[in-house]
Amino acid sequence: MKTQHPILAVTFARLREFIRRPEAVFWVYFFPVLMVIVLGVAFRNQKVETFDVDVIESSLSNSIVEKLATEPRLKTHVVSEIEARDRLRAGTTTLMIEAAESSADKQILEQVEYLFDAARPGSLAARNIVDARLQEAAGRRDVLKVKDIKYEEPGGSYVDFLVPGLLAMGLMGGGLWGVGFAIVDMRIRKLLKRFMATPMRRSHFLMGMMLSRLIFMIPQIVILLVISYLLFGVKIYGSWLSILLVVLVGAIEFAAIGLLVASRAKTLETASGLMNLVMLPMWTLSGIFFSYERFPEIIHPIIKVLPLTPVIDALRALMMDGKSILTLGPELGVMIVWSIVPFVIALAIFRWSD
C-alpha cells in the first residue's frame, strides 16, 4: 500500500476530526448564515418610510392635521405640549409642530414652529415634508418643475453590502479559531510533542493544518452565498473565479495568522484572549457592517493594511461592482504579505512541546 504524503495525511486527519464533531460544523457553517439572515431582515429596504409627527393641541391643530392628511409619509397625532416633548425625547416622533397664536383671527394659520433635532435620522426629511404640505396649503406654488425617480441599482442594497463583509468575517473567524484552537489543543494533549518524535517535517504539519482549513472554507462560502441569494436576492456581478481566488488567499491569510497566534500559547484561555485581541480592531475598523470611510481620513492608511480590510474591499469590488480582479492588485498584495510573514514567523517561534 502506498503511503500518503504527510501534508495530505495531516489534512485528511483534520477533516475527519472536524466532520465527526457536528456541533463544531454547525457553528462554523451556520453562524455567518444566521448573521446574514438577522441583519438582512433588520435592514431590508422598506417600501415607503413613514414619519410620526406630533401637533400640539390648540384651536388650530385640527386644521394642521387636515392639511397633512393627504401625505402618505406622515402620521400625525394631536397631543399636549408636555406629552409631545416627552415623545420627541424618547424618539417616538421625529418632529413637533406648534401653531403660533395669531393676534387678529384665531381661525387662520399664519405662523408655525417646528421643533426637531436635525442630527436624528429622518428629522429633517419629516420637517421638509410637513413644511412643503403646509406651504402649499397656504398658497405657495412651485415654479420649477421637478420629477422624482426612484434609485434602484443592482447590488446597491444594504444586504449586498453586508454579505461580502460577513463572508470575510467568516474567513477570519474560521481561520483563527479553526487553526489556532486546534493547535493549542494538540499542544496540551502532548500530541505535538509526540509528532516531534517522528521524522515529520514541521512545515509539512503546519501546511497540512492550513490546507485542511481551506477545504472547510469551501462549503462555508457556498452556503452563505446561496442563502443570501435565495433569501435576499444577493447576486454576484463579478467573476466567480476571481471571487474564489480572493477567498482562497483570504483563507490562507487567516490560517497563517491563526498559526502565529497559537504558536506559543500553552492554554486555551491564552489563545482565545490573543485571538480576540487580534480580531477586535478588525471587527470595528475594517468595515464589515459600515464603510470605514466614516472614520477620520488620517487612519485610513492604517485600516487598509489590516488583514481583513483588503479581503472585504476586494470582495465588495467583485461582488457589488463587478470589477475585474486586475484592479485589485494592492488588496491582493496586502493579503499575500499577511499570508507569508505570519507563517514564516510561526515556523520559527513555534513551541512544539510544553
Added chain:
Amino acid sequence: MPSAIRCTNLTKTYKGKPPVEAVRGIDFEVNVGECYGVLGPNGAGKTTTIEILEGLLEATSGEAEVLEMSWSKNATAIRERIGVSLQETQLSDRLSVGETLNLFRSFYASGIDATTAMERVSLQEKENAWIKTLSGGQKQRLAVATALVGDPELIFLDEPTTGLDPSSRRELWDIIETFKKHGKTVLLTTHYMEEAERLCDRVAIFDAGKIIAEGTPSDLIRSLGAEHVIEFALDHDHDSFDLDLVQSIETVDHVDVSESEIRLTVGQPHVVLPQLISRLAKKGISLASLTTRHASLEDVFVSLTGRHLDEGDED
C-alpha cells in the same frame, strides 16, 4: 558490542524559581538487542532522561548518542530509526485506530503498514473503532503501535503499563518481548519491579536525578547479600523490639525495623524461620503477621535509600 544508546554525564536543570535539577549527572550505555529498564520513584528524573534521549528536550550538559549518532547533527536520521511512546499523549479521540496509524506511518520514509502494526499489538479488530471507545490497555497498545509503524531499531517506552490491570500489562509484556526477539533494542521506564525483572536484561535504579544502582536484576538482588525476605509484625510497638534477638540468627544478613513491619533479609529461610518463632515464643512476644518471599528489586531500592519506591521523592 555496538551500542544503541550512550550517555555521559547528562544533566538537566529546568529553569524557574527555584530551578529544578531533574537530572544530575547520568551515565549509561545500552547495547543493541538489549532491553534496558529505568526504575525509580516519582520525580526521579526518568521522563526527563528519556526525553533527552528521544531528542525532545535539550540537556543542560553532557552527551547523548543514539544509534551512534548525535542529536545535533543527525536528528532526522535518528528519528527515522527510533520509535517513541510518551508518558502522557492523548491521541485524537475521533480518529480510528487505522487512521491514526496511517497518519503516523506517513511521517516515515520506510516502515510497516498500519495493518501489520495492528497485528503486532493485537488491535486488528479495532481498526475502525474511534480512539475514544478504546479501553486504557488498548490505548496503550495503540501508543506502542504508533512507535512501531516506522519499523524502528530502538524503541523508547515511558511507563507503558502504568495504570493498567494485570492482564493488560501482560499483553504489553508479550508485545515488548516479541519486539526484542527480533534483535531490537528497548529502553523502558517503569514503577513496577516485577515488570523490570521479567523484561529487562539490565536496569538502572534512579533516585533524585542520579543512578544509584545498575546491573542485571539478578545481580542487583544478589548484591543484597541474601535472596529472601521475611517480614513480620508484632502485636505491640516495634520500638521496644530487641534487634539482637534476630540479628544473631544464622544467615540473617540485614534487619530493618519500621512502624508497620520488621524485615529480615536472609540467605536460608528454612533455617531462620524455626529459630525466629521459637525465640519470639520464649520471650512471650506474639506475632500479628508473618510472610516470606524472594527478594526483589524493590528490596534493593529500600536497602539503598531506606524508602519504598512508591513513596516518591522526598525533596
